[in-house]
Amino acid sequence: DGGITQSPKYLFRKEGQNVTLSCEQNLNHDAMYWYRQDPGQGLRLIYYSQIVNDFQKGDIAEGYSVSREKKESFPLTVTSAQKNPTAFYLCASRDPDYGYTFGSGTRLTVV
Amino acid sequence: EDQVTQSPEALRLQEGESSSLNCSYTVSGLRGLFWYRQDPGKGPEFLFTLYSAGEEKEKERLKATLTKKESFLHITAPKPEDSATYLCAVQAGNYGQNFVFGPGTRLSVLP
Numbered sequence: 001d002g003g004i005t006q007s008p009k010y011l012f013r014k015e016g017q018n019v020t021l022s023c024e025q026n027l028n029h030d031a032m033y034w035y036r037q038d039p040g041q042g043l044r045l046i047y048y049s050q051i052v053n054d055f056q057k058g059d060i061a062e063g064y065s066v067s068r069e070k071k072e073s074f075p076l077t078v079t080s081a082q083k084n085p086t087a088f089y090l091c092a093s094r095d096p097d098y099g100y101t102f103g104s105g106t107r108l109t110v111v
Numbered sequence: 112e113d114q115v116t117q118s119p120e121a122l123r124l125q126e127g128e129s130s131s132l133n134c135s136y137t138v139s140g141l142r143g144l145f146w147y148r149q150d151p152g153k154g155p156e157f158l159f160t161l162y163s164a165g166e167e168k169e170k171e172r173l174k175a176t177l178t179k180k181e182s183f184l185h186i187t188a189p190k191p192e193d194s195a196t197y198l199c200a201v202q203a204g205n206y207g208q209n210f211v212f213g214p215g216t217r218l219s220v221l222p
Contacts, residue, residue, distance in 0.1 A: 004154075006154075035212075040120075040214055041214055042115065042198075042200075042211070042212035042213050042214045042215070043198070043200075043212040044212075045210075090154050090155075092154075099143070099145040099157055099160060099200070099202075099210070100145075100147075100155070100157070100200075100210070101157070102147075102154030102155050102156070103154050104153050104154050105152065105153065105154050107152070
């Protein structure tokens with residue numbers, strides 16, 4: 001079945017540490033996205049990529065970085081510059097007619 | 112600034128008690144309005160896309176409608192398995208491929 005795979009499901013980060021969240025899709029979608037979800041708030045866009053080797057900042061890109069070396073993969077790195085990284089992170093790809101297909105999410109906690 | 116609000120924030124229904132969720136939006140040039148269902152700890156799942164005022168879509172006990180300023184998600188005779196958070200998102204002309212998400216309505220259906 002086609003879909004988006006995010007890993008790990010749970011991730012713990014120590015102060016000052018960089019961590020990378022994985023996102024892989026087999027839907028053959030060009031566009032991929034990273035969103036952050038906090039309780040009581042709508043999903044907020046971190047980064048998006050419409051084509052391989054190209055990506056753009058979203059509304060809350062500070063403290064995050066991405067790469068898009070392959071169509072199937074769009075990893076997100078949460079750097080030590082992100083002061084409040086505890087959140088639920090969602091990766092998505094987009095079909096022009098049906099909107100987003102989301103992964104199952106990664107819950108990141110600072111310890 | 113484009114905005115999406117949802118009400119109520121939380122809704123508790125008895126099984127079989129029909130109700131509606133509201134999604135209000137102020138955007139420049141609506142290109143589409145999307146409804147998603149999200150279960151705890153999981154990514155959102157696509158439900159409906161609406162493109163123009165007056166349009167309606169149905170799926171099992173759910174019906175989505177769209178006006179020029181808001182969308183409603185009507186739930187008829189809900190069952191406990193309908194319990195979830197329902198998100199709406201708008202795709203506006205200014206954002207191109209990117210969406211603006213509302214904060215969601217958390218629905219609980221009691222047996």
